[in-house]
Amino acid sequence: MTPRIEVVAIDTLMVRLFQRIDEANMPWMLAARQRISTAFGTHLLDLVPSYTTLMVQFALPPSEARALITQALEGLQPDAGSGGRRHEIPVWYHASVGPELPVLAARSGLSEAEVVRVHSERDYPVFALGFAPGFGFMGLVDERLASPRLSTPRKQVAAGSVGIAERQTAAYPAVSPGGWNLIGRTPVRLFDREREGFSLLQPGDRVRFVPVSRSQFLALGGDDEAQP
The missing domain is CATH 2.40.100.10 (Cyclophilin-like)
Known part of the structure; x- marks a missing residue:
């Protein structure tokens, strides 16, 4: 998996983790959501997960946001205990x-x-x-x-x-x-x-x-x- 970061707006980036819909994506998506949420802290305005992407809205300079995302996803591994209800x-x-x-x-x-x-x-x-x-x-x-x-x-x-x-x-x-x-x-x-x-x-x-x-x-x- 090689995440791709795409620009959506001046305060929003799209993190594309996968190219196709698959149930096996979900543990990775949840782990990425948790890492990005932790990395941005109070600078995170919204984080919207979807089938293959995470949309990240932030209150930071875009270059800093991109760097935070890249750092947060280094060595990403799914967490067996991070599933929902x-x-x-x-x-x-x-x-x-x-x-x-x-x-x-x-x-x-x-x-x-x-x-x-x-x-x-x-x-x-x-x-x-x-x-x-x-x-x-x-x-x-x-x-x-x-x-x-x-x-x-x-x-x-x-x-x-x-x-x-x-x-x-x-x-x-x-x-x-x-x-x-x-x-x-x-x-x-x-x-x-x-x-x-x-x-x-x-x-x-x-x-x-x-x-x-x-x-x-x-x-x-x-x-x-x-x-x-």
Whole structure:
């Protein structure tokens, strides 16, 4: 790994650690985030991790910031104990709230039950937050479930909707437009202004989707109104 530092703005640099998305990147990204945060201290204004990059905003001369980053990343090694939290997120997988569930089943040659099993049988690292507050981009889903975004995005996707786009998966934290393939819905509140940090998920966390019945979903506060 040879990090590359790119200029974004007069007070912002982009540290590119990798060229492609891979789950194995995450321990390195988290270690780099911690080292850079420590190196900049109070001069750090913002540090935004993503799939392969870290965006660093600072209150320092750019040359000093670049030197700090270079020094911080010397001898970088992933820290086995630096991972985020693990979340188990209940999901009611059903065509009424996940209209692409039968579509993915037909496309993959799996039954709907097998799609649910494959999607929920593993942990997904949270690569980044974006699109909407609390929206965590996760992956990578099994190649059999990989599906392109809808050619025409929906004008309204229900809060809690769980979907797949290419080999990524995510849950919508609020009602919004969206073009992901919906396969179920969670009752979990992913963004809450009363919660410290607001977002339930953070880059480096891991998520396991846990299938639940409709009655369990409703008991947990879920809304079973059909997705338009």
